[in-house]
């Protein structure tokens with residue numbers, strides 16, 4: 226047991242690194258690191274299982290700083306504990322361009338950071354996914370290989386966000402007993418005391434969702450250790466309310482919102498040095514303190530070495546499979562399964578909704594890609610994301626491959642990020658496209674982090690019909706296409722759906738959204754070969770009978786509409802080609818010359834998509850005509866709506882003829 230003096234000095238090292246780095250950057254958030262330094266010190270010196278020399282050791286405990294604004298807490302701890310890359314120079318470069326110490330923690334920048342946080346509420350919900358992944362992988366590979374905890378430090382703001390309720394609800398229901406949340410209960414947010422905007426009994430709220438809860442003095446190391454020890458033994462997830470003082474140690478600013486998000490100023494830092502008895506200069510760590518920290522960091526290597534030995538002793542096939550999954554490499558059999566779906570689709574013929582096509586794809590690929598973990602936000606029968614034979618995960622049995630997320634789109638999307646960040650599983654969800662808005666903050670983070678999560682978003686346009694405009698996406702395709710690094714794919718038939726699934730799975734460094742129809746669509750592609758024609762983002766799906774006078778461009782359900790319009794135009798003597806564009810992003814990433822070839826030089830160009838035009842000009846040019854939506858939809862059968870809003874073969878053909886006349 227550390228003496229109280231040693232503990233205090235180790236915690237003060239965090240406080241001064243944070244204070245001095247924020248001062249040097251002239252921006253940042255010193256209040257949280259100063260207030261939560263005792264919690265972090267106990268966690269990282271006595272409880273957390275980690276090895277700074279192996280930041281990606283698969284069975285390390287995960288630590289998520291949900292309150293990302295407190296990033297200097299993490300950087301200080303990583304530096305002190307001995308993460309090699311987080312040098313004192315990097316701490317001095319806090320918030321500078323290209324540093325390993327950005328304003329908010331970014332896992333893809335700094336080793337030792339488990340997830341990117343900053344948008345409040347995301348971290349706690351992402352951690353739920355990490356804890357789920359741990360359970361699922363332990364069920365598959367056994368406790369010798371997978372047995373770790375997930376710790377979260379969250380703030381008042383994290384708990385004010387609605388997503389925290391979805392996270393709490395999921396974790397409580399699933400009995401994620403290895404999830405431990407420490408709440409930095411300082412009663413202060415940016416506007417002042419939290420009591421000006423809320424009065425929830427957070428412990429009662431979490432208890433109601435099935436959590437163990439406790440309240441401690443967050444500056445008492447023994448109480449912190451006792452609470453964490455009890456939490457590890459609990460059969461439920463645990464919330465520890467740690468009562469702390471924001472900006473602890475600052476004579477004038479402690480306990481006030483003034484220390485939340487601005488530098489303390491030279492005078493106040495000097496006063497804090499005096500108050501805490503800290504004589505070291507900025508960015509200097511007294512030798513005894515650094516030695517204490519480094520010893521704590523080094524202590525984890527024994528557990529890591531023991532784990533290495535256990536993995537080495539595991540049956541060879543299990544070990545190879547575990548390593549493959551952690552590396553994120555796909556099984557070779559995937560390609561064959563994709564071709565098999567295409568062959569079946571072509572042989573069956575007939576019209577199928579792409580959500581059903583997707584289900585068929587899943588029936589073929591999930592048996593050969595066992596790391597896929599599906600789910601739906603209470604729309605399983607509508608999203609068709611449950612493959613044949615897939616078993617649901619239950620609180621007591623995580624051997625399944627499907628998650629009933631409940632009506633919790635946001636919590637689902639954040640937890641999916643945690644599942645993929647954990648490594649070993651590829652999460653895919655089910656939801657309605659219109660409710661992708663509810664997932665958006667988490668999808669955005671997945672795109673920023675470059676994580677392979679796959680969102681299956683069905684009921685993709687007015688084509689869904691009677692449910693009406695509340696359920697009919699109009700602007701959502703454009704909104705999703707606006708997110709950098711997100712692959713938005715809208716396949717036109719079963720063959721394209723299979724190809725888009727293959728692309729999504731192979732896109733290791735980016736999330737995907739598969740946009741699927743509720744209504745049946747005819748099969749257009751009859752080539753069932755290993756070639757993935759969707760991979761280029763756009764391709765000519767129907768050639769013109771002679772030099773093309775018109776090019777029609779469409780995605781998803783409107784490709785068949787364009788094909789009908791092309792027939793009409795051909796019958797009127799206008800050679801017409803059709804280009805299917807399953808993905809804007811993949812198309813726009815191709816060289817300009819290749820794109821120009823696909824777009825072609827026909828004098829008439831018409832794009833058609835049952836959505837707003839935004840985004841299309843970059844593909845077809847602002848001179849092209851567009852047939853789509855300019856308003857919300859309406860409640861009626863889908864076919865009637867297509868006619869009502871002018872998404873018809875005749876209208877598309879007429880637009881092409883108009884263009885030819887003007888040419």
Ligand SMILES: Cc1ncc(C[n+]2csc(CCOP(=O)(O)OP(=O)(O)O)c2C)c(N)n1
Nearest residue numbers: 257343344345380381382383413414415485
């Ligand atoms: C979703 C979201 N909304 C708003 C913010 C801006 N913001 C950063 S910290 C914060 C609240 C600070 O209060 P608290 O969470 O208690 O942190 P503390 O003051 O204790 O450091 C807000 C509103 C954010 N980061 N994320």
